[in-house]
Amino acid sequence: MTDSRGGADLMASPTATAAPVAWRSLGPSPIRVFPLALSGTTFGWTADESTTTAILDRFIELGGSFIDTADSYAGGRSEIMIGNWMRRRGLRDRLTIATKIGKSPDNPGLSARAVEAAVTASLDRLGVTMIDVLYLHIDDDAVPLEETLAAVDELIRDGRVRAFGGSHHTPDRLLEARIAAGQLSVAPMIALQNHYNLIQRTEYESGLARVAAQLDLGVMPRFALEGGFLTGKYRSRADLERHGRGLEAAKHLTRRGIRILHALDRVAADLDATVATVSLAWLLSRPRVVAPVVSVSEAHQLDEVMAAPSLALGRHHLTELDRASAQR
Template identity: 65%
Template structure:
């Protein structure tokens, strides 16, 4: 999987009760009200999205159809409009669940729909034939006539970029894809793609989905950030919560027994603990969960449009979307930057 599953969380601090262990997102919304839905533009496109993208990577996996729909409903109720999935998630089941929800709610025109192709068992790769077949299959599962943002889920140097770009451009010209972006692409390959697009006179990438968070920074900050700025790419960080580590619930090896995410263990070191300590301080100052602050930190970075996060249950959504409302001070950002450096 490429995005984070959000943890089961407790209610926001200050909202407590002696007779119930938790409070639902709907109940919280009834108490604090619904915020104005903010929007950010994706790169040079005309796509306007909520600054937290909801990943469908758990749909059909850790979240069944009913719970997936509740998660989607909760996200939209909080102002969300940017849903991200892939043809490989749960063997295509994620797209089916999302497509059924879009049709049942009549919500297609209200959602910016992103999916990825390149990793499915049926249509692997980024050759012209694979991309065309994969998009057609995704459209059927999603029960729609268009994909707002299509990502190339892999980069295959053995397939000429010209072939890939011409295939995507044909899909754009036909109206089946509105915009596209890259994932798992190096900076050099992104530049190569832009040059090839200009030479061919075809659609160019407008977005980048990459691994970036408070404990995994160098790959993006020391290379991709400058290229994203130069190419005007909207950045959607994946693994935004470091597989759940940045929620603060994993602080010892004993805590790892509660997760199937083996990669969390890589952060259980002095550096990772320093980041959690800094998050603890800032979270207390905002009376907010650590996950909210970790996402707010990402949203403070240039060209970052919307971190991609997932929720296996509807009650997890509140803390994720709340990041869009948090304004970190300069001193708080400096403290987090130093802790994660």
């Protein structure tokens, strides 16, 4: 595997016959990653140590390089499990590690004190000296943006953080942050995490997309498979009961939701792919998207996920998916 920090352009794809996958740059930064990020949201919560290890091992085996977690995931246990795994495997230099701060009950908010304490704790749990990408997990309007930006910039200057981005920020706040960074002569955000997929298009496309382009932000869509709905396994009330995800997926069993699944079915059949792979390939076709963030509960689920960057959707496929998912 090639070092993601060194700007590698290609990585072997999940299958031997597929074309090599081009790595993508994270905004204007020199950071380059395989175009799918593995979420650590289940680690230490629904995934125990052995399951987490199997998932991480398979992710690396299939060419992955970008791991995304947060100090609030499983009360910090997600970071600990990722850190323990990296140490056992000796893989730190081959990975891009992202974490988020602001929601942990131990260091809530984005005051200078909270930012410093949260990052120090995350570094300790991960067992690393630098976080590659630090996300502000919330927009803390109780703290002046200037205070937060100055605190993060100090961490970057100290070499404890490489780059940072926002999450759950409105277009106006992203613009305010860029203006403030310029006035203070501190590091600007280079990345954005947001809720974006075939089901959830409006929030991003109605305002965030324009600002992301204007500010040259790399976009990492969260909930890329919408809690499993965009894998195609929830098509009836019986499916919801069988998989125990009624409350989360029931709201998508609408005329529009079923229409999207039917379009995904047709494209998947045409390309001999799975619904999950097509869903992620659609996201990867969108402007500025670098790496959708995907959570899995079992290692074998990564086979479909990691096939997405190798799947080429034709213009007619994209048009069909766009029409089916139009908000109406």
